[in-house]
Amino acid sequence: MILYHLLKGTLRFNALKxxxxxxxxxxxxxxxxxxxxxxxxxxxxxxxxPPKVEYSISEEGRTLAPILLGLRDWGHGWLTRRNLVARDDHLSEKDTGVSSAA
Incomplete structure (x- = not known):
């Protein structure tokens, strides 16, 4: 989950929390x-x-983006198939520059 949220960009600790x-x-x-x-x-x-610390996903971490986005897509489909409401705040391919079909 941490890596997924950092795909959006750099976050400070409290924002990530x-x-x-x-x-x-x-x-x-x-x-x-x-x-x-x-x-x-x-x-x-x-x-x-006060101290300021920022966290971002590394280039190595970014290689996990297709997997993370694939899990997101699977979860969204699972919720949809069960007629459950899914949060619509997920990342798009445009946000990450990575296709989940990769």
């Missing part, structure tokens, strides 16, 4: 550190007060 909804701060920090260690997320720290 809002995107994820019910996620503890501790868990999000842990996951971001692991994704950074794995080279999938980049963290930029600004030397300002």
């Amino acid at each position: 809002r995107e994820l909804g019910d996620c503890s701060q501790r868990l999000l920090i842990k996951q971001l550190r692991e994704l950074e260690e794995d080279g999938l997320v980049e963290r930029k720290v600004f030397a300002v007060i």
Whole structure:
């Protein structure tokens, strides 16, 4: 989910936390550190007060975009087949530059 939301662009910690909804701060920090260690997320720290940190998806992380978008498309289809309401805030191919058919 973190990588999916970072496909939209660079986000600060609190903005990413809002995107994820019910996620503890501790868990999000842990996951971001692991994704950074794995080279999938980049963290930029600004030397300002109050502290400012931005997270973005790395080039390596971006290679997962077709998979993430494929899962999104599958989930949307699953909800549609069951006549459930799907949130309409998903990313388009235009937003990511990646086709989910790839």
